[in-house]
Amino acid sequence: MHHLTAWDDPATRRAWAKLVSWAFLGQALWPVAWLGLLAWYVVMSISWTLWFFFVPLLYTFYRAFLQPAYISFAFRARRLLRAYPWQVLEEPESGIGEVPGATAGDVWVRFPDPERPDETLPMILQAHARSMWWRRRLGRGYATEKTAQVRLVWFAGDPRFAVVVAAPGPRRFYVIRQRPTNDQGVAHVRGASPAAVDRARRAGVCLPDPNSPLS
Known part of the structure; x- marks a missing residue:
């Protein structure tokens, strides 16, 4: 680590x-x-x-x-x-619905804001085949054998844009992209520093051009 x-x-x-x-x-x-x-x-x-x-x-x-x-x-x-180090999220806060942009059945998990340590950012897991392992273990709100498997979560990325989550090892890679995005599928910069935005671009996150009205 x-x-x-x-x-x-x-x-x-x-x-x-x-x-x-x-x-x-x-x-x-x-x-x-x-x-x-x-x-x-x-x-x-x-x-x-x-x-x-x-x-x-x-x-x-x-x-x-x-x-x-x-x-x-x-x-x-x-x-x-290749752009971010592994970080550890212990006993992650997660839930179903009730965060901006989530529908009633959407599972979300909170990550620390890289530039505001006292704040967290929810990221919503998309409902598709690759997310099923995680969706069955996060958001339940009560302890089970399955939720115990995600008591520790590794993640690499910036939760303002995108992260890779993994079970310790690492294993069970899953990419979560931040929402909302605009109609062109471009992520919001969300007040991130220029260095953070540049790093996200190098990591393959689609971001608006600095001179574009999308920014």
């Missing part, structure tokens, strides 16, 4: 290599699985066993369609890991 950036930690690089390897392997295997099931579906179309293949066929198609996003996610995470 004493490295200049998270990427300088060999354990981080190993965990990321495993993440991206699985992402590329899935990109190769899920389309093959879908085509194989589709071929079997056609061949067996006169059989009553057809219905057993319908759900797996839909699921493999969904995963084949989703897999490029997993690869993109891995490289977004790497840019953040």
Whole structure:
């Protein structure tokens, strides 16, 4: 935890290599699985066993369609890991709804403001497949075996823009981007210092041009 950036930690690089390897392997295997099931579906179309293949066929198609996003996610995470060090969030404050920008079912977690230590910033977890492990453990408001797994959370990034969260190890990488953004998908600068904004840009965060009205 004493490295200049998270990427300088060999354990981080190993965990990321495993993440991206699985992402590329899935990109190769899920389309093959879908085509194989589709071929079997056609061949067996006169059989009553057809219905057993319908759900797996839909699921493999969904995963084949989703897999490029997993690869993109891995490289977004790497840019953040190469720009920021790991920090530890102990017993993170989290909840469901009731913060600006959250709907009734949105899970959020609070991070310390890098330039205002006495303040915290909520970040909302997007509802998609990669967030499920975290959504099942954060925001419950009561202790369970699952919530105990996130009593300590590692994070690398700036919560005004984006962070990578991880279970200690690190493992279970997940990128959370700050909201709200404008209609062009550009993050708000939120009063951050020029150095913080420049660092966020190097980490791949889409920010407005200083001379643009978006800033």
